[in-house]
Amino acid sequence: MKVVVTGGAGFIGANLSRELVRRGVDVIVLDDLSTGRKSNLDGIDVELRLRSVLDRDAVMDACRGADSVVHLAAVPSVPRSLRDPRHSHDVNVTGTLEVLEAARAADAHVVVASSSSVYGRSPVLPKSEEMACQPVSPYASGKLAAESYALSFQHCFDLPCAVFRFFNVFGPLQLPAHPYAAVVPSFIWAALRGEPLEVFGDGEQSRDFTFVGSVVDVLADCVTRTVSCAHPVNLAFGTRNSLNDLIALLAALLGRELDVVHRPARNGDVRHSQASGKALRGLFPSVQPVPLEAALCRTVKWVKRLANSEIARSTA
Structure with a gap:
């Protein structure tokens, strides 16, 4: 094929x-x-x-x-x-x-x-x-x-x-360190570098992270x-977590409290998002979602490897 x-x-x-x-x-x-x-x-x-x-x-x-x-x-x-x-x-x-x-x-x-x-x-x-x-x-x-x-x-x-x-x-391969980076790798990157996590709005906006x-x-x-x-x-599979939920999960995975700085909400951003997964499950009944905490753990490991390789290159 x-x-x-x-x-x-x-x-x-x-x-x-x-x-x-x-x-x-x-x-x-x-x-x-x-x-x-x-x-x-x-x-x-x-x-x-x-x-x-x-x-x-x-x-x-x-x-x-x-x-x-x-x-x-x-x-x-x-x-x-x-x-x-x-x-x-x-x-x-x-x-x-x-x-x-x-x-x-x-x-x-x-x-x-x-x-x-x-x-x-x-x-x-x-x-x-x-x-x-x-x-x-x-x-x-x-x-x-x-x-x-x-x-x-x-x-x-x-x-x-x-x-x-x-x-x-x-998940892995999603780059964190650029102006248009998605929220999950951006949060992980900032947390690993000891920098505050930048949240646009109050953090109660929610997403169906997949x-x-x-x-x-x-x-x-x-x-x-x-x-x-x-x-x-x-x-997507019909889950919904706020950015504040995401931050709390990352803090638990990393074993420390994370600093957060709030910025004004951005134009074009949607407040809440959650999928109905009925059609997806009808077409692909055998596919099972990876739970958010397990998926974040795997992503943190990848971002850590990326950070270590960046440090290695900068000191070579």
């Missing part, structure tokens, strides 16, 4: 590529390394093509003969989309269209990554796929457009497709069984 993973040198993509190779799949990674890292693929037998999803010919060539295409390439983060909406749109929407056209030409099954941010600020919990979407950021709007394109290709061109809405995915290993299990199963669905599917 041949699978193309766009954004395959990124956090989720590299974890997925490793799992697909473990399952005996031939993997082509298409990544321009704008947010991914070549080192994420160290020790994995994949073919890496250093190209953007906006490069039509490169996408077409990579997808030729593919059985499935997993489209993870994106400009991530709400704050980044606020800073440069056009670039976010170009990659997240136009890039998705290029991938869909290439998958259609190859007659390949396609998996598209969307985001829980498409639900916006609706107070209704949990978020079910039948809810009206009310995106409140350029990033969320682009993700909604991307998933709409994918499902329209399935309807119009019989392109077998699965669209997943990711909910705050975290370990990358669980996400990868679903995506790999989706690819190998060529699962398709006529509507988007939440890829």
Whole structure:
């Protein structure tokens, strides 16, 4: 089986590529390394093509003969989309269209990554796929457009497709030390360095934190069984923890109290997020989530190794 993973040198993509190779799949990674890292693929037998999803010919060539295409390439983060909406749109929407056209030409099954941010600020919990979407950021709007394109290709061109809405995915390979870093690695990085954890707002905002290993299990199963669905599917398991809960868990894991500094809430951020996992469990009944505490423990270990390697490089 041949699978193309766009954004395959990124956090989720590299974890997925490793799992697909473990399952005996031939993997082509298409990544321009704008947010991914070549080192994420160290020790994995994949073919890496250093190209953007906006490069039509490169996408077409990579997808030729593919059985499935997993489209993870994106400009991530709400704050980044606020800073440069056009670039976010170009990659997240136009890039998705290029991938869909290439998958259609190859007659390949396609998996598209969307985001829980498409639900916006609706107070209704949990978020079910039948809810009206009310995106409140350029990033969320682009993700909604991307998933709409994918499902329209399935309807119009019989392109077998699965669209997943990711909910705050975290775990090993997710980089902590950059301006748009996600909250879990940022908190761990600051805690390990003895710095205060930066919280935007009061910390009572809540998220359905999802370990990358669980996400990868679903995506790999989706690819190998060529699962398709006529509507988007939440890829999360219906848990909900506040940032204050997260800080308390990290403090317990590290065995000490953590300093916190509060900043004003950010534009485009959603107050509460929690998935309805009914559709996911119907399609993938065997996949079990990793409990938050265990997942945080594994992530802390990885960030510690990253920190030690950074120290080693700086003193070499």
